[in-house]
Amino acid sequence: MNTPLAFAYQGLPMRVVLGTGALGRLADEIDHAGLERIMVLCSPRQLELATMVAGLIGPRAVDIHPHARMHVPAESAAEAQRRAKEVNADGCVAVGGGSAIGLGKIVALRYGLPVIAVPTTYAGSEMTPVWGLTENGVKRTGRDPRVLPVSVLYDPALTVALPTDVSVTSGMNAIAHAVEALYAPDASPVINLMAEEGVRALAAALPDVAADGTDLDARARAQYGAWLCGACLGATTMSLHHKLCHALGGTLDLPHAPTHTVVLPHALAFNQGAAPKAVAALNRALGTPADPATYLWDLAGRLGAPRSLRELGMPESAIDRIVQVTLANPYANPREVTAEGLGRLLRTAWAGQPPTA
Ligand SMILES: NC(=O)c1ccc[n+]([C@@H]2O[C@H](COP(=O)([O-])OP(=O)(O)OC[C@H]3O[C@@H](n4cnc5c(N)ncnc54)[C@H](O)[C@@H]3O)[C@@H](O)[C@H]2O)c1
Numbered sequence: 001m002n003t004p005l006a007f008a009y010q011g012l013p014m015r016v017v018l019g020t021g022a023l024g025r026l027a028d029e030i031d032h033a034g035l036e037r038i039m040v041l042c043s044p045r046q047l048e049l050a051t052m053v054a055g056l057i058g059p060r061a062v063d064i065h066p067h068a069r070m071h072v073p074a075e076s077a078a079e080a081q082r083r084a085k086e087v088n089a090d091g092c093v094a095v096g097g098g099s100a101i102g103l104g105k106i107v108a109l110r111y112g113l114p115v116i117a118v119p120t121t122y123a124g125s126e127m128t129p130v131w132g133l134t135e136n137g138v139k140r141t142g143r144d145p146r147v148l149p150v151s152v153l154y155d156p157a158l159t160v161a162l163p164t165d166v167s168v169t170s171g172m173n174a175i176a177h178a179v180e181a182l183y184a185p186d187a188s189p190v191i192n193l194m195a196e197e198g199v200r201a202l203a204a205a206l207p208d209v210a211a212d213g214t215d216l217d218a219r220a221r222a223q224y225g226a227w228l229c230g231a232c233l234g235a236t237t238m239s240l241h242h243k244l245c246h247a248l249g250g251t252l253d254l255p256h257a258p259t260h261t262v263v264l265p266h267a268l269a270f271n272q273g274a275a276p277k278a279v280a281a282l283n284r285a286l287g288t289p290a291d292p293a294t295y296l297w298d299l300a301g302r303l304g305a306p307r308s309l310r311e312l313g314m315p316e317s318a319i320d321r322i323v324q325v326t327l328a329n330p331y332a333n334p335r336e337v338t339a340e341g342l343g344r345l346l347r348t349a350w351a352g353q354p355p356t357a
């Protein structure tokens, strides 16, 4: 017997401009947000891009802070907060990937400054009220509507410099958001539509992006997918896949998007038997007959992405610790997670073997 339809849905505010030339709307978006003293945030390698963006903002750009780091270490958050106070900023423009946007979110959380996001990866942080902070080797995440960017400008021209390997793994990170949204305890028909379309758009765009990183249409389609997948993450509860990646990132400092890329097929294979509707949606999105986990594993291989935790630098001896850290906080998952099952999943992912249930 089918379960009767029942759900709760809380829409989040979204103000999005997508398309080549979207960055030209930045001054309008700053006007719309009523900001006068902007701190521009970026990772060290995006300083040139951030300087160009500050030039577009003009005298309202009072500082460029190029110190964003992955997983937002507590000391880097404290330094950005101190600097925002020093320059008397009333808002931030975060330019770059999830690291820059994540830093903006912590400044928003602690100091109340609205964030305008100009994402240049597909991580999707710009569409979520989720913040993350890493302290003493432990990554904490939380939700707060104040950290959701007030405007998001997706300009594909800003992503042509994103290397192929980062583009592919970042796209897989986004797909992971949609996959987990499809079996989240708080999924809804609206989110399911966005998740299916997000996976469809990204899985089709990534091979084109990998073939030609200057293909603006492919870049725009990838950003469209990233937007939808990020919105799915923002609207639902994360399950095994994300919790496992947080344990690997926070405890072992593994790189975020490559870790998602390696773990996703294995976490999905683990859950597939308990999530038939999610599998059906993924099969429609990917055009696969039955097994989206294997499809994603093959896709990662075809696009030259890493497929083992070993090649990301994880020592095999750390598997038991990651099992413990992952199991320490209970979370929703369609299938019960045991130490034995998680250990098996991690050993397969560590060795780079194909995913199995
Ligand atoms: N809170 C959320 O909802 C959420 C969602 C996804 C990711 N995240 C967080 O975001 C971080 C990961 O984000 P990410 O994968 O985007 O990493 P990132 O921001 O560190 O960027 C990855 C790499 O891409 C480079 N890069 C970015 N834009 C570029 C461009 N235009 N040209 C050339 N190189 C460019 C960066 O310098 C970096 O080396 C993690 O800390 C993760 O936890 C948070």
Ligand SMILES: O=C(O)CCC(=O)CC(=O)O
Binding pocket: 071, 102, 125, 130, 131, 132, 133, 141, 173, 233, 242, 245, 246
């Ligand atoms: O794991 C993800 O890709 C999304 C959640 C996340 O990274 C939270 C954060 O650290 O900001």
